[in-house]
Amino acid sequence: MAEIWNIQKLLDWLVGFFTEKKIDSPRLTAEMLLSFVLGMKRIELYMHFDKPVEQGKLEQLRSLVKRCVANEPVQYLVGSCEFYSMTFKVCSDCLIPRPETELLVERAIEFLRTRAELPVQYICDLCTGSGCIATAIAKNYKGDCKVIATDICDKALAVAAENIAKYNLAEKVQLLRGDLFEPIIEQLDVREFDLLVSNPPYVSDAEYENLDAKVKNYEPKLAIAGGVDGLDIYKRIIAGAANHLKKDGALMLEIGYQQGGAVKDMLEKTNLFANIVIEKDFNNNDRIITGFRTQ
Ligand SMILES: C[S@@+](CC[C@H](N)C(=O)[O-])C[C@H]1O[C@@H](n2cnc3c(N)ncnc32)[C@H](O)[C@@H]1O
Structure with a gap:
């Protein structure tokens, strides 16, 4: 049976993985990627910790994580960036x-x-x-x-x-x-x-x-x-x-x-x-x- 991943488990895994790979701001990066893939705000991740994440989303996340550890900036991966408390599109x-x-x-x-x-x-x-x-x-x-x-x-x-x-x-x-x-x-x-x-x-x-x-x-x-x-x-x-x-x-x-x-x-x-x-x-x-x- 396929392992079930909920938001909390995924976040914990991502933070550990990014820390090990020496990615800057591992928690922020994990939250940005996960909230992008799930179409949620970062704060919403913490309100739905037990929500299971479906297979298709896991695959999308996996491919972004690979690009992230190959040094592609997370802001380009998610297509946006916070600046002066506003959200800007970037590419x-x-x-x-x-x-x-x-x-x-x-x-x-x-x-x-x-x-x-x-x-x-x-x-x-x-x-x-x-x-x-x-x-x-x-x-x-x-x-x-x-x-x-x-x-x-x-x-x-x-x-x-x-x-x-x-x-x-x-x-x-x-x-x-x-x-x-x-x-x-x-x-x-x-x-x-x-x-x-x-x-x-x-x-x-x-x-x-x-x-x-x-x-x-x-x-x-x-x-x-x-x-x-x-x-x-x-x-x-x-x-x-x-x-x-x-x-x-x-x-x-x-x-x-x-x-x-x-x-x-x-x-x-x-x-x-x-x-x-x-x-x-x-x-x-x-x-x-x-x-x-x-x-
Ligand atoms: C350091 S970025 C700054 C972008 C933005 N203002 C910011 O602070 O994030 C510099 C910008 O200058 C533009 N640029 C480079 N040479 C230029 C020139 N001779 N005339 C006008 N824009 C130029 C680049 O295309 C780039 O968008």
Whole structure:
């Protein structure tokens, strides 16, 4: 007689197996896969511990577990990811949003709130990928704003469009395809923004070679690699800020943990910015740089 697996037994087995295979966050990964296969929320697993799991679902789970231990990110396997307490669609065409990036969203919303008296604020999210930054800002900033989000990759923009639609933000967030500011010059009336945000590709060539297999083999290189020193896109964004950031506007960038000094130098050399601040993430690594345009 075939062995009967209920949810509790499966979860226990998966957590043990993932721990042995040194998978990150074994319990979370087990819960994500199991809830995906069973079409339940994670919390519901704990409310139906005794529920038997049918053979077809076990087979589906087995195949996902194999891919997971071969380092395929669990977020791609289940097609979604939590970011800023929201659920975003993701697939291998876009970067998986990282918890560190939530700090950028937080600071962006705080800045917008300081200018809430303005009738509308214009925000530009360069390198939007899944659209997580643009969508999280548009959803959580309660004042009037309009977000333009650009990316060079059509497939990533298709994912962003689904995320924007899911949160009913199509009126607030407009997607444009192209190289950094290029589509803004060609297609829009709005060319100067109150806030420029970006989490650009910033990994150097040397770092890229040594990345974890989970990242290197599955996430798009276009979303990660930022040239020899990882600074290529920062140079271009900072140069473009001169034309696209309003006086008193803010530029907020995610940075690699070793890039704070170099990006700060670039900002200072423009003589456009004051109060340049580098902030650390919850792992105590430099993660966000902010500058305010003074002239
Ligand atoms: C690090 S990912 C960030 C995605 C998303 N904003 C996030 O924080 O998860 C960088 C994104 O930049 C896009 N990208 C790379 N080069 C670009 C360029 N020259 N112009 C516009 N987008 C670019 C990639 O397609 C990718 O979606």
